[in-house]
Amino acid sequence: MSFLTPQRAAIAAALLLLVTLPIWVGNPYYINVASQILFFAVFALGLNVIVGYGGLVSLGHAGLAAIAGYTAALMLAAGHGHFISDFSAILVTLAASAVFAVLSLRGTGIGFLMITLAIGQIIWGILYRWSSLTNGDNGVNVSGRPAPFGISLASADSFYYATLIVFLAAVATMAVFFRSPFGASLRGTRDQARRMTALGYNVWLIRFLAILISGFWSGVAGLLFIYYNQFISPQVATLTASAEVLLMVISGGTATLLGPIAGAAIVVIMKNVVSAYIVRWNLVLGVIFVLIITFMPEGLVPGSVRLWKLGWRSFRQRRVTVLRNVAEPPQ
Amino acid sequence: MTAQTTALAINGLCKSFDGLRVTANVNLAVAPGERRLIIGPNGAGKTTLFNLITGEITPDSGSIHLFGQDITKTPSRRRPHLGMARTYQIITLFARDTILRNVTLALLGLSELRWNPFIDIERQHHLVEQAHTALARVGLTQIADRPLSQTSYGERRRVEIAMALAQNPKVLLLDEPFAGLSIDERRDVQQLLLAIPRDVTIVMIEHNMDVALEFAESITLLHFGEVIVEGTRAEVVADPRTREVYLGH
Numbered sequence: 001m002s003f004l005t006p007q008r009a010a011i012a013a014a015l016l017l018l019v020t021l022p023i024w025v026g027n028p029y030y031i032n033v034a035s036q037i038l039f040f041a042v043f044a045l046g047l048n049v050i051v052g053y054g055g056l057v058s059l060g061h062a063g064l065a066a067i068a069g070y071t072a073a074l075m076l077a078a079g080h081g082h083f084i085s086d087f088s089a090i091l092v093t094l095a096a097s098a099v100f101a102v103l104s105l106r107g108t109g110i111g112f113l114m115i116t117l118a119i120g121q122i123i124w125g126i127l128y129r130w131s132s133l134t135n136g137d138n139g140v141n142v143s144g145r146p147a148p149f150g151i152s153l154a155s156a157d158s159f160y161y162a163t164l165i166v167f168l169a170a171v172a173t174m175a176v177f178f179r180s181p182f183g184a185s186l187r188g189t190r191d192q193a194r195r196m197t198a199l200g201y202n203v204w205l206i207r208f209l210a211i212l213i214s215g216f217w218s219g220v221a222g223l224l225f226i227y228y229n230q231f232i233s234p235q236v237a238t239l240t241a242s243a244e245v246l247l248m249v250i251s252g253g254t255a256t257l258l259g260p261i262a263g264a265a266i267v268v269i270m271k272n273v274v275s276a277y278i279v280r281w282n283l284v285l286g287v288i289f290v291l292i293i294t295f296m297p298e299g300l301v302p303g304s305v306r307l308w309k310l311g312w313r314s315f316r317q318r319r320v321t322v323l324r325n326v327a328e329p330p331q
Numbered sequence: 332m333t334a335q336t337t338a339l340a341i342n343g344l345c346k347s348f349d350g351l352r353v354t355a356n357v358n359l360a361v362a363p364g365e366r367r368l369i370i371g372p373n374g375a376g377k378t379t380l381f382n383l384i385t386g387e388i389t390p391d392s393g394s395i396h397l398f399g400q401d402i403t404k405t406p407s408r409r410r411p412h413l414g415m416a417r418t419y420q421i422i423t424l425f426a427r428d429t430i431l432r433n434v435t436l437a438l439l440g441l442s443e444l445r446w447n448p449f450i451d452i453e454r455q456h457h458l459v460e461q462a463h464t465a466l467a468r469v470g471l472t473q474i475a476d477r478p479l480s481q482t483s484y485g486e487r488r489r490v491e492i493a494m495a496l497a498q499n500p501k502v503l504l505l506d507e508p509f510a511g512l513s514i515d516e517r518r519d520v521q522q523l524l525l526a527i528p529r530d531v532t533i534v535m536i537e538h539n540m541d542v543a544l545e546f547a548e549s550i551t552l553l554h555f556g557e558v559i560v561e562g563t564r565a566e567v568v569a570d571p572r573t574r575e576v577y578l579g580h
Contacts, residue, residue, distance in 0.1 A: 181439055181455070182448040188425060188436050195423045198385060199440035199498070200411035213448075 018164060028156035032228075035160045037261075037268045038167040039224035044248040044260030045170050046217025051246065052255030053183060054210045055190030056104075057113050060120030061218050062241035064100065066127060068093040068219030069226040069236060073140040074133070082146035090219050097215025101208045108193075117239070124237040139233030142226050153227070163224055170217055175257055177213070186210050187255075251292050253299025262300050337396065338363040338532040339384070339502050344393030346383060346556075353379045354390070355556040361502075363398075364529040368547030368564075369536045372576060376556040377536045378420060381504050384534075385417050386410050397502065411440060414501030418491040420510060420536070424479055430490055431475040434462040437494035465497035469523050485516040492523065503527070505535040509542055517542050544568070552576060 022031050043065060050056040068089045075085035104115040127134045134140070145153040153159045177183050188196045189203045196203050226232045235241070244267060252263025266288065275281040296303020339361040346354040353376045361367050369377050382388045384395060386407035394403045397413055405413070425433050438458050439445045453459070466472050469489040479487065488508060495503055508524065509517050521542050527533065537543035544550075550567040552560040560570045567573055 176451070177448045179451045179453065180448045181442075181444045181450065181452045182446055184432070184436060184439065184452050185445045187427075191425045191427060192423055194387070195419075195425075196436075196440070197408045198387070198411065198417055199437050199494070200408055201440050201445065202408050209446075 022157045022160055031156040031160050033268060033272045035156070035163045035224075035228060036272065037265045038160075038163045039221050039228065040245070040248065040268055041261040041264040042167055042170045042217055042224065043221035043245050044252070044264045045174050045257075046214045046221065047245050048249045048254060048256075048260045049174075049177075049186075049214040049217070050207075050210050051249050052259075053178065053186045053190060054207055056108065056207065056211075057246065058104070058116040058214075059113055059239065059242045059246060060100065060104075060116035060118075060123070061214070061245055062239075063120040063123030063237050064093055064097055064215045064218040065222035065225065065241075066123060066232070066234075066237035067096045068222035069232045070127060070134060070140065072223055073142050073226050073232045076142055077140055086146075086223055089223060090216065093215055093219030093222070094212060097212050097218075098208075100215065101211035104211075105204060105207055117242075120237065120239060120242050124234055124239070127234040127237050134234070137234060139231055139235075142230045142232070145227050145230070159228065163228075166220060166224060170220070171257065171261075178257065182206075182209075247289065251289055251300055253301040253303065256299070256301050259299050259301040266300070336362060338365065338398060339534065340396040340399075341384070342394045342396075344380075344383060344395065345391045346379060346388065347391060353556045354383060357393070357553075357556070357558055359551060359558070361532055361534055363501075363532055365532055366546055366548045367532075367534045368543050368550045369534065369553060370538075370540075370543075370550060371553035371559075374555075375553040377553055378506060379556075380553070381417060381506055381536065384504060385415065411498055411500075414499075415504070416495040416498045416500035416502075417504040418495050418506055418508060420506040422484075422487050422491060424487060424490055424494075426479050429476050429478050430466065430471055430482065430486075431459070431462055433479060433490055434465050434493050434497050435459065437465075437497045438462055441498055462497065465493045468496055468526070469493040470519070485512055485519075488512060488516070488520065489523070492520070496527070500531060502532045502534065505533065505537075507536055507538060509537060509539040521546065 021034055025031055025034065043061075047058065047061050050058060071092045072085045072089035075088060076082070080088075100116070100119055103119060104112050107115055128136060130136075145159065147153060148162070151158060153162050185196070185201055185206050188199075188201065189206050193203050196206075222236075225236065248263030248267050249260045250263070251266060252261065253259025267285065270281055270285045270288070274284055278284055292300055292303070296307070298306070337360050339359065341357055341359040344354055344357040344359075345352070355376075357380060359367075369380065371377050379388070383390050386402070386405060386409075390403065394401060396402065397410075397415060400413065402410060402413065425436060428436075435452070435458055438461050439452075442458070444450075444455065444458070463472060463475060466475050469492055471486065471489055471493065474482065474486070479490070482490070488511070492505070492508060495505075505524075508520055512520060517539065524533070524546060535543065535546070544564060547564055549563050550561070551558055552567060552570075552573055554576050559576060560567050560572050562570070
């Protein structure tokens, strides 16, 4: 087996681009945009576990990210350290994901979607109304970023690298997960739940664990979000926020590794870059989604691969025809 | 406790859907190694009986014993672990995966590996080998890596059987394994069913009398959810009630 396959070369090139990004981008504003893309990609990858591989579409995941963000922000505000705050935030998010799973797995399909939507709205309502705990609409300030191993994350560059490490960890575990027996089990419950039961699988428990995994990465994204913004408000938990992440997954391509990352890039770039030039950037985003759904209903990444193959095949066919016509000209 | 000599024992099993009795006081005793055929006209409750045996639906009353163990209240997902496997009348496979992956999923269902999120499934060589062995038994080795969506109906029927065989069941429930097959394909499937060793007990639902009768040692005739006739092949075929149910109306 050769060491340098096209796939490995592509991964190496992508890694090189990501690691050197602060150098060739330069402007801190755009480095910050890159950080946002990365932590939204972590969020979208987490949601993709259940949407793409589990066939369970959730409209309440922003609530889970918000629970992580608020837990950490409130503990930091109360004077606790970064490590204990973040660790507790992840534990609380996992517990919340477990409740989320038990309630939402009462249904599948539209039933599941509606329950997750309701849970998301309840979380938003609590954050918005329970002012004595959450400071309501005013939100909570996060006084500073952590300094792991004594390295300050205050600058755009250092925060980008910290986010990149978390992002790469997420991508690596997802890549392993999707090829694993448990990943195969999860896909099985998506395609033939009845058969899976008859083969001896515990379909409910598989889905429950998938929601925990997905909740974990949503929580990690929530933590990166509060450290990036150094602020959190109920806005984070709105239905729009949940829908945005779901759009990233669907537009990029569900059940793929690159799809949610591409989806996150499109949405974040639209929000941050295009909005500077076009006031109605939401309209542009809408048009892009309509185009994706029309021409690549399977999502941007698998759709591009399909169109590329199609184009390549027709190009080769034409070349063969031309060559044949040269050899024996048609009468 | 039911006698240890019974592979599958069903006592007084009843099930109604909105007042319609689909399984009415069914008693069934299948000996280890037996080849039992269940026949009956459409709507006789044959598939419902299978769904009750595998636990996909719960009975209103009655009991089911597998090798003497009461499994009436055992969850459906536990029953394959006790040695029960089934195939479906309507093909129920994983269309996006290859034939090999379909069979691997059947093997994984009984393995603790199925919870592992950290290893590569393709590198679990013992699983892959076992899947190839199961595919060899149904003659699909050549096309193991073909996506299921590119296979013929007859091949899918054999994948159904391979998945059940891969689990090394003690009791195998076949729901119309010949349905929709051509004459040649029926012969092939018949051959592979005949090759299943005697330590596997087989209960089969089938309409195709020509192939099924040859296979069966004993026959149970269901009609409106009730057992009408039961006995050896010769007895049931000769019984006037069989003719009445099938030809009499």
